[in-house]
Amino acid sequence: MLEELKQQVVTYALTADRSGLCKHRSGNFSVRDEETGLVCITPTGMDREELTYHDIIVMDMDAKVVEAETGHRPTSESLMHLMAYKARSDVHAVAHTHSKFATSFSILKKPIPAIVYEIANLGCKEGYIPVAAYGRPGTPALAESIVEPLSISDVALMESHGVIAVDADLKEALLKASYVEELAEVYYRTLTVLGGKEPHALENAELQKWAYPKEIQLLPGETK
Numbered sequence: 416m417l418e419e420l421k422q423q424v425v426t427y428a429l430t431a432d433r434s435g436l437c438k439h440r441s442g443n444f445s446v447r448d449e450e451t452g453l454v455c456i457t458p459t460g461m462d463r464e465e466l467t468y469h470d471i472i473v474m475d476m477d478a479k480v481v482e483a484e485t486g487h488r489p490t491s492e493s494l495m496h497l498m499a500y501k502a503r504s505d506v507h508a509v510a511h512t513h514s515k516f517a518t519s520f521s522i523l524k525k526p527i528p529a530i531v532y533e534i535a536n537l538g539c540k541e542g543y544i545p546v547a548a549y550g551r552p553g554t555p556a557l558a559e560s561i562v563e564p565l566s567i568s569d570v571a572l573m574e575s576h577g578v579i580a581v582d583a584d585l586k587e588a589l590l591k592a593s594y595v596e597e598l599a600e601v602y603y604r605t606l607t608v609l610g611g612k613e614p615h616a617l618e619n620a621e622l623q624k625w626a627y628p629k630e631i632q633l634l635p636g637e638t639k
């Protein structure tokens with residue numbers, strides 16, 4: 416069941432791996448089917464290069480496996496994915512990575528400020544990327560820890576762990592996770608140049624003002 420969604424999960428899990436956002440067997444990905452509410456999620460302990468859509472597990476919101484075609488178990492971080500869907504009805508995709516620069520700041524419990532305007536695309540209502548409090552991987556405490564940060568942002572660092580990014584679409588969720596890593600690296604570099612002094616950050620009010628330029632004269636009719 417849900418072959419198309421399973422294929423999406425495979426595609427973007429592999430993209431994340433190849434782009435270096437999560438190496439080895441770290442990181443996990445899921446999508447929620449709008450109609451049934453079932454979640455297609457990556458298996459635990461499997462190399463992503465060997466992954467096919469048959470390996471993607473289908474589970475319900477009570478963490479009950481509904482389908483596991485090749486007999487794999489879902490990621491041990493499944494509860495966190497399910498919690499993201501419970502907390503945000505607008506969310507239909509979750510990307511979780513252990514990318515290096517972002518994870519470094521998660522260890523420091525350091526939110527990432529709006530050092531560049533890109534952060535405006537990450538749903539950060541408060542104008543920064545928040546840090547979720549520590550929870551041991553796989554536990555309900557970890558799942559609970561992401562609820563608060565996801566109420567003010569589509570992305571969050573997870574203390575001493577990694578990154579979570581959510582969206583209506585998995586391609587976009589992964590893109591957000593990529594931006595988090597890019598911002599973290601730029602933040603790291605500016606902090607280094609400044610000898611640890613905080614770089615200038617944009618005001619939240621400034622970030623919330625973004626709009627497509629009205630000076631550009633578009634073709635009539637529907638535009639993307």
Ligand SMILES: [Zn+2]
Pocket residue numbers: 442492511512513552576577
């Ligand atoms: Zn993880």
